[in-house]
Amino acid sequence: MGLLTIGAFAKASRLSPKALRLYDELGLLTPARVDPVTGYRHYAPEQLDQARLVAWLRRLGMPLARIQHVQTLNAAAAAQEVRAFWAQVEADTAARRNLATFLIDHLSRKDPAMSPTAKPLGIRYAALSDTGLVRESNQDTAYAGPRLLAVADGCGSQGAPASAAAIDALKHLETDSIPAGNLLNLLEDVIEQAKQAVNSLSASGSSAEGTGTTLTAMLWTGSQLALVHIGDSRVYLLRNEELFQITHDHTMVQSMVDEGRLSPEEAASHPQRSLLARALGQGADTTPDMRLHDAQREDRYLLCSDGLSTVVPTRDIHRVLAEISEPEQAVRELIALANASGGPDNVSCVVADVMELQQ
Known part of the structure; x- marks a missing residue:
């Protein structure tokens, strides 16, 4: 032809x-x-x-x-490139889906507490952070209050001040009022404040180069928990005796799993499994995941650094959350499990229970 x-x-x-x-x-x-x-x-x-x-x-x-x-590229490499591209498309779509869900929930102002028959809800909570058995210092920060729950895992020479600065930038949420219709803008503002606080440490001298932190926080609004998440700390939800991980790790290894280049089993032992794809710090992608969660009575939330999730099996985390009723005792037991597994990293836990308030 x-x-x-x-x-x-x-x-x-x-x-x-x-x-x-x-x-x-x-x-x-x-x-x-x-x-x-x-x-x-x-x-x-x-x-x-x-x-x-x-x-x-x-x-x-x-x-x-x-x-x-x-x-x-040859055929095999081209196929891998298409797989990687599509994984990124799906990740971007998931991020936009979460934002769309947040906006829909926020704009429709779903508020179970406004129901005349609904009983007001509140949270009881406990937070604990531990150096572990190997590290010389603790670069984690954990915080729990009546409205704010947060865990941050610092890295670099100024990791401890970075994690503390990120959470300190959010603490005004404990007392500030949340104007109607302004929750999304408020969360964006506090992430920017946390980013600036961390960047100010990174810019303070050559010894602070590479300083950064994860930040995973939940803001209690009275009937919902607003989540902001960046990095590889995690949030788990125990509801109706089932445990769900409701955050996605922002690590290079997790990206490889998403793209099909690694299996979850291979990722668990990968030497670079802690290399972050997103974090607060200079030069890093600082785009957070944001989501709203409708609270239900008897929900239990766990926020934890990777010092827990990388060494304690999910089934053991589930068991502790299901069997130990008091948040303070639960966080102590979770940290004890991490240390019993060698305690190779700092470990931080926040446990919060949603409960009906006494009238």
């Missing part, structure tokens, strides 16, 4: 002539021959597979520059 005109090639490849001309200009799909007199483009039949790949990748929404890179 001879060369195909641009019209015939467009029909066969399901790309428009306009798209083919653009892809030629960008170097994505160069014609086999361009008539020197008329400028008409002609394509070889063997270019159809390449053209169809470009068409499919465009339908996925892949940027043209990334398509150009995919075309330079």
Whole structure:
């Protein structure tokens, strides 16, 4: 078969002539021959597979520059690149879905406490942080109050001040009023304040280079808990005797799991499993996850640093949360389990129970 005109090639490849001309200009799909007199483009039949790949990748929404890179790869590497791209799309979609859910819940002002038959809810809580058995100092900070629950895990030479500064930036939420319709903006503002507090430490001298912290916090609004999360500290919810992890780890290894490049079992023992993809600190991606959770009576929340989650099996965390009724005793038992497993890292826990208030 001879060369195909641009019209015939467009029909066969399901790309428009306009798209083919653009892809030629960008170097994505160069014609086999361009008539020197008329400028008409002609394509070889063997270019159809390449053209169809470009068409499919465009339908996925892949940027043209990334398509150009995919075309330079062998089949296996190209498949891996497409897998990685789609994992990122799904992660971005999940983040937007969470934000959309937050906005819908917030704008619709779902508030069970406004029901004339609803009993007012409150929280009882306990927080504890421990150095562990290996580290010389504790770079974690844990906090629990009537409205604010938070855990931060610092890193770098100024990790301890960084985690403390991040949580200190949120403590005014304990007493500040939350204007109606302004919760989302309030959370964005406090994350920015925490970021600036951490960055001020990083900028204080060369010894503070690489300083950063995770930040996972929940704000009690009277009937809901507003979550802000960045890093690899976690929140678990015990509801109706089932345990759910309601945060997603922002680590490079978790990204590899999401992309299908690692199994969860491989990730658990990966040497870089603590390398953060998002954190508060200079040069890091500081985009937080934000979510609203409708509280139910007898819900139990656990906020913890990775000093607990990386060494204590989920089944043991579940057992402690289900069997030990007092928050203070529960946090002590969880930290004891981490230390019984070698205590290789600082460990911090906050346990909060949702309960009916006595009238």
